[in-house]
Amino acid sequence: MTQYVALLRGINVGSGNRIGMADLRRIVTDLGHEDVKTYLQSGNVVFGAEPGAGKGGAPGPDRLATAIRKAVADELGVDVPVLVRSGAELAALAAENPYLKSERDETKLLVAFLAGAPATDKAAELTVPGTDTAEFTLAGREIYLHYPDGFGRTKFSNAYLEKQLGTVSTTRNWKTVRALAELAAD
Structure with a gap:
């Protein structure tokens, strides 16, 4: 079984x-996935999928993301982007943060x-x-992000990244990234 993490963009922020x-x-369990866990209230789901398991055939991150997005939209009327990473991808990401040595906070x-x-x-032009x-x-x-003055007032936000790079983005704090990597390692 492969562990995956689904990241839903813009869930439970504000009133929408x-x-x-x-x-x-x-919903994720009904799609045929196992050991489904959520982390916090912000749309983080950890689950296991067997090759060929679940509705729609063999899982792959894009197929899993599409299935979860569709099921959430169909059942709850909320259509938001869903990004999926494997547990192995999250573990590598958590181990390679270039700012961990220089930032104690x-x-x-x-x-x-x-x-x-x-x-x-677009990547070359990002500033x-x-x-x-x-x-x-x-x-x-x-994108590993470091905000020496905090994230609260930055203009280098998720919306800015989406606009500059022309792709959907969702941002998680470091505590959440580490927690998801640990949950996906179990």
């Missing part, structure tokens, strides 16, 4: 896109998960706006 985690666990570290690797020209002190390292479909 409200989803109960019990409903989310039920892990609340200033985040990861932006991208739906796909950005086009080479931190204005006098913002944020730092970033693009690593394929993820």
Whole structure:
């Protein structure tokens, strides 16, 4: 069985896109997946999938993401992007953060998960706006983020990344990334 993590974008923030985690666990379980767990209330789901298990045939991250998105939209009326990473991908990501050695305050570290690797020209043009002190390292479909002055007032936000890179993005803080990697390792 392969462990996966599904990251739903924009769940339970503000007044829109409200989803109960019990409903989310039920939906992912009903798709044929096992050992389904959620983390926090922000659309993080860890689950196991066997090759060929679940509705729709053999799992792959894109197929899993599409199935979860469709099921959530059909059953709950909430249509949001879903990004899926394997447990192995999360473990590697958690082990390779380039800012861990220089930043002691892990609340200033985040990861932006991208739906796909950005086009080479867009990736090369990505810069931190204005006098913002944020730092970033693009690593394929993820961006390690370091906010020395905190994340609260930065212009280098998830919306900015989506606009600049032309791809869907969802951001998680470092504590959540580590917790999801641990849950997906079980």
